[in-house]
Amino acid sequence: MNIREVLSKLPSVDEVLGNENIIEILKEYPRNLVLEGIRETIDLNRKSILNQKDNLSNIEIRIENIVNDTVNRVRLKYELSLKKVINGTGVVIHTNLGRSLLSESIKDDILSTAFRYSNLEYDIEKGERGSRYSHLTETIKKLTDAEDVLIVNNNAAAVLLVLSTLAKDKEAIVSRGELVEVGGSFRIPSIMELSGAKLVEVGATNKTHLNDYEDGITENTSVLMKVHTSNYKILGFTESVDISDLKKLGTKYNLPVVEDLGSGVFIDLSKYGLSYEPTVIDSLKKGADIVTFSGDKMLGGPQAGIIIGKKEYIEKMKKNQLTRALRVDKLTICALEATLRLYLDEQKAIKEIPTLKMLTYSLCDLEEKASSLYSKIIEKNIDAKVCIEDGLSQVGGGSMPLETIKSKVIAIMPNNINVSTLEKRLRLSSSHIIGRVYDNKYILDSRTIFEDEFDVIANELKNALN
Numbered sequence: 001m002n003i004r005e006v007l008s009k010l011p012s013v014d015e016v017l018g019n020e021n022i023i024e025i026l027k028e029y030p031r032n033l034v035l036e037g038i039r040e041t042i043d044l045n046r047k048s049i050l051n052q053k054d055n056l057s058n059i060e061i062r063i064e065n066i067v068n069d070t071v072n073r074v075r076l077k078y079e080l081s082l083k084k085v086i087n088g089t090g091v092v093i094h095t096n097l098g099r100s101l102l103s104e105s106i107k108d109d110i111l112s113t114a115f116r117y118s119n120l121e122y123d124i125e126k127g128e129r130g131s132r133y134s135h136l137t138e139t140i141k142k143l144t145d146a147e148d149v150l151i152v153n154n155n156a157a158a159v160l161l162v163l164s165t166l167a168k169d170k171e172a173i174v175s176r177g178e179l180v181e182v183g184g185s186f187r188i189p190s191i192m193e194l195s196g197a198k199l200v201e202v203g204a205t206n207k208t209h210l211n212d213y214e215d216g217i218t219e220n221t222s223v224l225m226k227v228h229t230s231n232y233k234i235l236g237f238t239e240s241v242d243i244s245d246l247k248k249l250g251t252k253y254n255l256p257v258v259e260d261l262g263s264g265v266f267i268d269l270s271k272y273g274l275s276y277e278p279t280v281i282d283s284l285k286k287g288a289d290i291v292t293f294s295g296d297k298m299l300g301g302p303q304a305g306i307i308i309g310k311k312e313y314i315e316k317m318k319k320n321q322l323t324r325a326l327r328v329d330k331l332t333i334c335a336l337e338a339t340l341r342l343y344l345d346e347q348k349a350i351k352e353i354p355t356l357k358m359l360t361y362s363l364c365d366l367e368e369k370a371s372s373l374y375s376k377i378i379e380k381n382i383d384a385k386v387c388i389e390d391g392l393s394q395v396g397g398g399s400m401p402l403e404t405i406k407s408k409v410i411a412i413m414p415n416n417i418n419v420s421t422l423e424k425r426l427r428l429s430s431s432h433i434i435g436r437v438y439d440n441k442y443i444l445d446s447r448t449i450f451e452d453e454f455d456v457i458a459n460e461l462k463n464a465l466n
Contacts, residue, residue: 006049009061013038019067029074037074041066086453088435090407090445092358093263093397097434099296099303100397101354106338113334120330133318135333139340140308143266144281146291147311150318151304151336152326156191158292158305159260161326163195163223165317166256166290170222172197175208175240178227180262188227188260197223207239210249217253224250226288227260228278247287256289256313263399264293264306266343267350272360274395275403280308289313295332297397300355301339302332358447359395363406369446370408376458377410383465384422385413393447405447412442414465425464431456 016022016038026034045066049059087097102110123130133150140149152158163172172192179201181187192199200221202212213224224246243259250257261283270276277298283291290313295304305326307314317323342349350356361369370388377386391409414422422442426433431453436443444457 003049006059006061007046010042010045010049011063011066013042016042016063016066016070019063021067021071025071025074029078033077034070034074037070037077041070041073044069083432085432085434086457087448088433088444088457090391090393090409090436090443090447091396092355092393092448093297093395093399094448095397100300102302102335103300103339103342103352103354105342105352106335109338110331110334113330118330118334120333131318132327132330132333135337136340139337139344143340143343144284144308146284146308148309148314150307150314150323151295151328151333152307152323153305153328153332154303155260155262155292155294155305157326158307159188159191160195161305161317161320161322162258162290162292162307162313163192163197163225164322165320166258166313167195167197167222169196170198171200171218171220172223172225172258173200173202173213173216173221174225174227175203175212176201177203177205177208177238177240178229180227180229208241209239210241210245213241213246213249217255221253221255223258224255225258225260228262242286243283243288244286247289250287250289256310257287258290258292259283259288261291261293263297263397264291264295265298267346267356269298269356269359272350274359274405275400277400284309295336295339298355298395298399299339300349300353302335304328304332304336306336359405361447363408366408366446369449369451370410372451373410373444373446373449373454373457376454377412377461380458380462382461383415384461385415387411391443391445393445407445407447409446410444412444412461413440414442417465422464426460429460429464431460433457433460 013035017035022034022038045061052059085097087094093099119130121130121132123134136149136151140146150161152161174188174192179188189199198220200216202208202216226241226243226246243257247257249255261278261280263277264280265277266280268276268279280291280293288309290307290309292305292307293299295301295306307317339353342352350360374386374388387410389409389411391407392404393407394405395403412422413419419437419440419442423435423437426435436445449457
């Protein structure tokens with residue numbers, strides 16, 4: 001049989017289109033997508049035949065195979081690029097895996113806002129147009145005593161808006177040791193420059209004194225700024241100015257004091273065994289006029305840049321034309337309000353906000369989780385050595401950069417494939433399990449894995465190894 005005869009056995013597009021399985025998927029998927037899948041599948045088979053032209057006797061063309069390949073191809077084309085994954089890395093606020101997870105307890109609130117009309121910019125009591133930011137004001141006041149709040153799409157945008165409003169064409173003073181890069185090559189100096197503010201660096205990288213700020217003040221100074229270095233630490237011979245001292249200086253020269261906390265936290269987590277991080281409430285109590293922080297890091301809410309503080313300054317920001325360009329939608333406002341509401345009861349917040357719950361697990365809790373996952377895996381009789389080991393989790397998300405947390409992990413050592421192959425198979429599986437490879441072992445950290453994912457992991461391991 002020559003190659004032309006083999007190629008002639010390939011079905012036509014119309015022939016595949018008439019198959020009952022293809023007719024069935026046309027009820028679910030767009031016709032143009034199905035046609036594209038058929039053409040691509042036939043073309044791949046054609047190329048395969050041409051590549052095997054010297055071994056044509058082994059080529060078998062079956063329409064059933066082409067139909068099955070087409071169905072799989074169409075399904076892959078139609079599914080969302082943004083997929084659910086299983087985080088076995090032990091990094092709680094994993095920037096690459098979506099950062100903080102929302103609480104299951106607020107799901108109904110978000111769904112009702114998403115699928116029905118809402119009073120986003122409507123004052124129900126007055127029967128007239130309202131502000132989308134008013135929904136957060138009362139909760140923020142209860143939690144922090146701040147006078148007002150404004151929400152934009154992330155913390156970089158929050159800093160940009162604050163400086164554009166308070167320091168455009170004027171000077172903003174900041175310590176040289178606080179000019180951080182906040183991720184993705186976005187740097188505080190660049191954001192300040194984009195806002196139109198002139199950056200005035202004071203002090204040294206490792207030491208800045210109060211008199212450094214005072215010496216930098218001129219008639220063109222508009223803001224005293226402090227940036228909390230939540231994503232790196234300078235150790236050793238260091239000194240920085242506390243926000244309370246900066247506030248005294250601001251009062252003396254009638255200048256607003258702005259603190260960018262980066263990864264804002266509402267609860268002092270040192271009570272739960274973690275290192276102390278300045279809370280939003282601490283910053284306000286020490287005198288900051290404006291505080292900015294992220295919604296999807298330590299707070300455990302949606303992506304957002306949160307600006308809280310003095311009403312007189314936030315009112316100016318609301319009138320800034322940038323605010324409309326940076327504003328958030330109804331789902332973000334709903335998710336943030338519902339998350340903040342959980343903080344009215346600290347124990348409820350710890351229990352129901354996934355980020356806080358994962359960060360405050362006891363070793364006993366993790367031992368129990370790891371044992372349960374281990375049992376599920378062992379039941380599958382997989383072709384690998386499996387054991388429970390001590391491990392270290394991370395906070396992640398540019399928060400607490402030196403913090404590692406003791407954890408319990410499942411270590412898997414395959415018998416007949418290498419660890420990198422196992423990692424790839426699990427990552428590319430339908431469940432997209434993301435783990436770590438360390439010391440020639442595949443590691444799954446129990447801290448960031450949910451109990452309802454245990455069976456899924458065990459089944460995927462069996463498929464990958466057996």
